[in-house]
Amino acid sequence: MPTNEKERNPFKIAQMQLKAACDALGEDESVYLLLSEPERVLKVSIPVKMDDGSSKMFTGYRVQHNDAPGPCKGGVRFHPNVTEDEVKALATWMTFKCGVMNLPYGGAKGGVVVDPNELSQGELERLARGYAKAITPIIGERRDIPAPDVNTNGQIMVWMTDEYSKLRGVGQTLMATFTGKPVEFGGCHARREATGYGVALMAKEAVKYKGLEMKGQRSVVQGFGNVGSYAALYLEELGSKVIAVSDVNCCLYHPDGLDIKALMKHTEQNKTIKGFAGAAKEMDREDVFKVECDIFAPCALENAITVDNADDIKAKIICEGANGPTTPAAEKVLLDKGIFIVPDILANAGGVTVSYFEWVQNLHSFYWTFDEVQQKQEAKMIDSFNQIVEIMEKGYDMRTAAYMFSIKRIATPMRLRGWF
Numbered sequence: 001m002p003t004n005e006k007e008r009n010p011f012k013i014a015q016m017q018l019k020a021a022c023d024a025l026g027e028d029e030s031v032y033l034l035l036s037e038p039e040r041v042l043k044v045s046i047p048v049k050m051d052d053g054s055s056k057m058f059t060g061y062r063v064q065h066n067d068a069p070g071p072c073k074g075g076v077r078f079h080p081n082v083t084e085d086e087v088k089a090l091a092t093w094m095t096f097k098c099g100v101m102n103l104p105y106g107g108a109k110g111g112v113v114v115d116p117n118e119l120s121q122g123e124l125e126r127l128a129r130g131y132a133k134a135i136t137p138i139i140g141e142r143r144d145i146p147a148p149d150v151n152t153n154g155q156i157m158v159w160m161t162d163e164y165s166k167l168r169g170v171g172q173t174l175m176a177t178f179t180g181k182p183v184e185f186g187g188c189h190a191r192r193e194a195t196g197y198g199v200a201l202m203a204k205e206a207v208k209y210k211g212l213e214m215k216g217q218r219s220v221v222q223g224f225g226n227v228g229s230y231a232a233l234y235l236e237e238l239g240s241k242v243i244a245v246s247d248v249n250c251c252l253y254h255p256d257g258l259d260i261k262a263l264m265k266h267t268e269q270n271k272t273i274k275g276f277a278g279a280a281k282e283m284d285r286e287d288v289f290k291v292e293c294d295i296f297a298p299c300a301l302e303n304a305i306t307v308d309n310a311d312d313i314k315a316k317i318i319c320e321g322a323n324g325p326t327t328p329a330a331e332k333v334l335l336d337k338g339i340f341i342v343p344d345i346l347a348n349a350g351g352v353t354v355s356y357f358e359w360v361q362n363l364h365s366f367y368w369t370f371d372e373v374q375q376k377q378e379a380k381m382i383d384s385f386n387q388i389v390e391i392m393e394k395g396y397d398m399r400t401a402a403y404m405f406s407i408k409r410i411a412t413p414m415r416l417r418g419w420f
């Protein structure tokens, strides 16, 4: 892949990753053309009545990248740095993630430019409802199914489902239009845990592939939100020691391993890992890249690993919990150092996989147990891991192999539909 050192635009990066895989496959040029731009970009303005009586306008997006394999699927992010290109990239990655897991979906993503920490609970609810209303014309259980992402959660999915049902349900609750809902409201057991659990599972498969065992491996996790906290919990449960984690405020370190359950409790109460009594050292958040370890799991945001810090990372395996955490130039540095990278479209695909299970259960009103869900998730992820490794062994890095594996699954329905 060409590695323009300066390239940080996530959409350009997604296009570069796609191009590298299309070239490796020797695919028809039309496949790249059709997949390099999203099918639909909706930009919305959302008026919200604030608690002080004033009104504010928020900008939001819903991008539908491709619906050849089935309805579009992907989360909604609330973050001050959301841009149209970021949402386009995230939607593109969703298409290939669904392809990697052989789910009957294409990709989509949504975002609202907002810092939710600055909103009251009432303002947050009105924004969530306003966003759901604004994107109602293009979503639906057979068209596009949103879910949680950064700074959104089960409660926000309930508000959106309720709003959408008022507008489209005519007396019915339309459960299957949003996933990631709480178990008490049409949600699926093990969805909250699913992305982090999948990250830990994929790290374990990579460890096994290298002929090693999880016991004794030292893990480091960047980001301690939904994905990072459960990735850390399951990395610990699968036998590794989690010696460092970070969030937006700091990095915590303990050479004997942090107690992740206790840290999750601390974070629930304090909204940050900062101040946790069980750490040996509290450091600057950027120090997370310098901690010597075996498994490094970036679970925060895009462009976390760049050429500026790639050399600091001393791990055998990088398992990408976040979407797009590694720039192409940094990836080259890491691959040259012999680091095994499990790419985001596989490593964090547990979330959308269990969202798919939620959607299937909602459509049938028949619900599975926690263990059933995790067993089905594990079987699907390990199967994809093994098939991608087979392609990788033909001489590709794992990201390119994952794209090659996925592109075939998307190109075939496009070809059958006569799109090229």
Ligand SMILES: NC(=O)C1=CN([C@@H]2O[C@H](COP(=O)(O)OP(=O)(O)OC[C@H]3O[C@@H](n4cnc5c(N)ncnc54)[C@H](O)[C@@H]3O)[C@@H](O)[C@H]2O)C=CC1
Pocket: 148, 149, 150, 151, 152, 195, 222, 223, 224, 225, 226, 227, 228, 246, 247, 248, 249, 285, 299, 300, 301, 302, 321, 322, 323, 324, 348, 349, 351, 352
């Ligand atoms: N929630 C989900 O099911 C899925 C999320 N993802 C991706 O995983 C990543 C994280 O998502 P969530 O955990 O849902 O978000 P979240 O909002 O629950 O947590 C984000 C975490 O990252 C931390 N963070 C932000 N900037 C940081 C920085 N510079 N250094 C260290 N930590 C930083 C925050 O403090 C927080 O702990 C995103 O890239 C998201 O797109 C991918 C697949 C599914």
Ligand SMILES: O=C(O)CCC(=O)C(=O)O
Pocket: 073, 074, 075, 076, 097, 145, 146, 147, 148, 149, 179, 180, 323, 348, 349, 351, 352, 353, 355, 356
């Ligand atoms: O659960 C889903 O449908 C999508 C999750 C998501 O946004 C992601 O995988 O990046």
